[in-house]
Amino acid sequence: MSLLVVGLSHRSAPVSVLESAALSEDAKAKLLQDTLAAEPAAEAAILGTCNRIELYADVDKFHAGVAELSTLLSQHSGVGLDELTPHLYVHYEDRAVHHLFSVACGLDSMVVGEGQILGQIKDALLLGQELHTAGRVLNDLFQQALRVGKRAHSETGIDKAGQSLVTFGLAELAKGIDADAGDLGDRRALVVGAGSMSSLAAATLARAGVTEIVVANRTQDRAERLAASVGGRAVPFTEVHAELAGTDIVVSCTGATGLVLDKDAVVTALAARTSPLPLGLLDLAMPRDVDGAVHDVDGAHLVDIEDLAAAAADEPMAADVDAVRRIVSAEIAAFGAAQRAARITPTVVALRTMAADVVASELARLDGRLPDLDDRQRAEITQAVRRVVDKLLHAPTVRVKQLAGEPGGAGYADALRELFDLDPQAVAAVSRADTGDPKRDRA
Structure with missing residues (x-):
């Protein structure tokens, strides 16, 4: 696989x-x-x-x-x-x-x-x-x-x-709302949704000094919990449009399949607003929550995923990116070696199982030929035979795991199966048990 x-x-x-x-x-x-x-x-x-x-x-x-x-x-x-x-x-x-x-x-x-x-x-x-x-x-x-x-x-x-997409988005929104101020303090915010992105947005807005945070969500309990965590208030999802007129900032991130805020709702809210500043809307949802036509509405400033993609086009500090790439390269090599070594484990387990079966069979045959052995003698012989087998298998099984972890090492498992004539079904059974094969679990 x-x-x-x-x-x-x-x-x-x-x-x-x-x-x-x-x-x-x-x-x-x-x-x-x-x-x-x-x-x-x-x-x-x-x-x-x-x-x-x-x-x-x-x-x-x-x-x-x-x-x-x-x-x-x-x-x-x-x-x-x-x-x-x-x-x-x-x-x-x-x-x-x-x-x-x-x-x-x-x-x-x-x-x-x-x-x-x-x-x-x-x-x-x-x-x-x-x-x-x-x-x-x-x-x-x-x-x-x-x-x-x-x-x-x-x-x-x-x-x-x-930065996080939320932090970056809010920074872009702040620039569009009030280029001179460049911040979101002394504003009223409406957060639509109560998932991880909305929770992060609410917390970020609270730290930025937003005066009031209102949370609207289809599940009222979740809206109330999020609002309580940032000292805000929760409203039913049906009141989103009614809250727009008294809002300066809207952050929306729901799982809705249709629009949460269309152009008409924003135009209506703008007609009722008294603030001279634009109504800022940050849409972090995919598919979008806010009608793209709001981009063309005077008095509204919409930042959505498409805007963020364009704004985030510049590369960050090259040295940090290069350092992360080196970490990724090293971790890929280590992960690959571990996975290659793990692939031979079922073969090694099957080999040791076969060896244990051979030992058990030979000891049973010995009992039949030497029935007068006492318990101490039988235990000594059993321990000696098992010790010999373990010592004979130790070096090759350890070495084959090391070799299998190297690039091109996949063939060692095949060689081991061929040399010891291991039953492919026995190896497969160990592999299924070891991997927790979902298909096996669901059978």
């Missing part, structure tokens, strides 16, 4: 395509289940954020895997395969590992160096674990990616080079 990732992001697709391809939580779950049911895939995980959708799988056939994963992404996103394919990228084996590690470090983010992607990778892993679609391969990969991302942020200055 080999690791494959098929996906699209802000680097490969325009915002309009990303918006159309965005997946709800239910759609992600169904996509994972259907991927696992597909013939080429043994494991699956999906990383979906506001600017990327990536499907990871452990597959036994590359071309069939690419075709199947691409088709599934098209079916579940509702974007035609002909429209989607030109924007898809494919990474395989080491390149797939390199891609996820780079993503975890913020090197592939819209705002290079932002750390929120780590939480999104963790969520992707948790979903795969909850649905039993992630086995040993993807568990190892995603957990290592989280460690690599944390290492990059702790050992380099990549945090200074980039």
